[in-house]
Amino acid sequence: MKIRPIFAAAGLAIACCATLTTSHAVANNAEAAQAPALTAGSRAPRISVDRWLKGAPVYTYEPGRVYVIEFWATWCTPCVGSIPHLTELQKKYPNIVIIGVTASEQPTQSNLDDRLTKAESFVAKQGSRMDYTVAYDGNGFMWSNWMVPAQRGGIPCTFIIGADGNISWIGHPLLDEFDRALENTLSQSGVRNDASNWQTINVKPLNSTIPAPTPKKASAPTKVVSNQPAKIAPASTRIPPASPATKKIATGPTRDDGPK
DSSP states (O other): BBBGGGGGHHHHHHHHHHTEETTTTOOOOOHHHHHHHSSSTTOOOOOBBBBBEEEEOOOOOOOOOOEEEEEEOOTTTHHHHHHHHHHHHHHHTTTTTEEEEEEEOOSBBBBBBOOOHHHHHHHHHHGGSOEEEEEEEESSHHIIIITTTTTTTTEEEEEEEEESSBBBEEETTHHHHHHHHHHHHHHHTOOOOOOGGGGGGGOOTTTTOOOOOOOOOOOOOOOOOSOOOOOOOTTOOOOSSSOOBBBBBOOSSSBBBBOO
8 A cells, every 4th residue: 555655744644633533433442353344345324414515415325326435524634635636536537426524523612512614614715626525424423334333543534335335445545545446446337427416516605604503412422532543454444654644525514314
């Protein structure tokens, strides 16, 4: 596995982001010793976010469509560094759907949940630089159903979902292996070649003001920054300990699980 050299200076930031964990991910040592429940070949979990910030909402996986889901945060320098590459891939492959899920935002103050506002502002400022779908996972559903069972504690972390709805690859989005895995997934039979039309929803202007949601007790899983290193994943998909300034994406709409 090889990281693009232009991002080598961001090694420290990557290491910092790789220590991100949640209270759910460190439940107990016995569980931690088990093999990941979500791996390449597993059926992709459903997508359910609090808000879609940019691009068309995704409620189900279209047969034949390839999806790329990246977990990131506005405070993660490597995540921000990965934005240009994800935008490049979305333009190169208009038939795929790239979704940046910000699932690890931290409030500015302990008594003020301004995570959504921060994410919206970030996405708006990025403009066309972040030219793919972005969503906000405020209550931690995506993190709990994707990152935790995959035993991933660091961001950015990317999942590629093939035309059959199964996960084909998990890992760092700046690895050359990621690009090769995406190309391989797109070369499989049954992949749709028509455009995904993700651009149907535009990002909100910076001057819009949206009240920050009131935190719900015992509702949203709390992401915390731990001094302990992230759990070691298999070598083929492990997030590099000292990697480049990786990519970043934005967040989106009030809990939206789609049509009932």
